Amino acid sequence: MLVLAGMVHRRKYAQMGNGAPGNAATRIETSMLSTGTLSFLKDPEIDQWFAQQARERDRTKREALLHKIQQKAYDAAYFLPIWQLGFLCVTGPRVAVSGLGLIPGYIYSAPYEEVRLQT
Numbered sequence: 001m002l003v004l005a006g007m008v009h010r011r012k013y014a015q016m017g018n019g020a021p022g023n024a025a026t027r028i029e030t031s032m033l034s035t036g037t038l039s040f041l042k043d044p045e046i047d048q049w050f051a052q053q054a055r056e057r058d059r060t061k062r063e064a065l066l067h068k069i070q071q072k073a074y075d076a077a078y079f080l081p082i083w084q085l086g087f088l089c090v091t092g093p094r095v096a097v098s099g100l101g102l103i104p105g106y107i108y109s110a111p112y113e114e115v116r117l118q119t
Contacts, residue, residue: 024066025053032073041078090115 030036034047046069053065073079090109091098097116099109109115 024070025050025062028066028069032069032078041073043072046072088112094118 028036028046028050030038032041032043032046033039033050034042034044049065049069053062053069056062056065087108089098089100091100094117095115096118097114099111099115100107102114103110
């Protein structure tokens with residue numbers, strides 16, 4: 001259960017990410033459109049605005065429609081931006097050898113076998 005702006009929402013939540021290349025339209029198509037491959041939304045207004053922008057030839061009007069979709073998703077709090085760093089970096093006052101910089105040009109702690117804590 002989630003309470004947003006005085007409304008109670010009961011729905012399943014999914015952790016998802018979209019690192020695919022593209023512009024706003026391609027990201028909206030996969031993540032916000034009701035037929036999108038990564039979408040859990042079923043919002044008729046977003047679907048209508050997206051279809052309208054797909055037919056629109058004027059770049060400024062198309063951009064305005066995409067901004068309208070993004071603003072609605074923001075206002076309705078459809079997405080919660082969470083960054084989850086999947087790489088371990090070992091550093092701190094208890095670390096004798098962190099592994100940072102042991103491999104030139106590699107920005108993470110590695111190799112992990114070389115990480116040592118102070119005794």
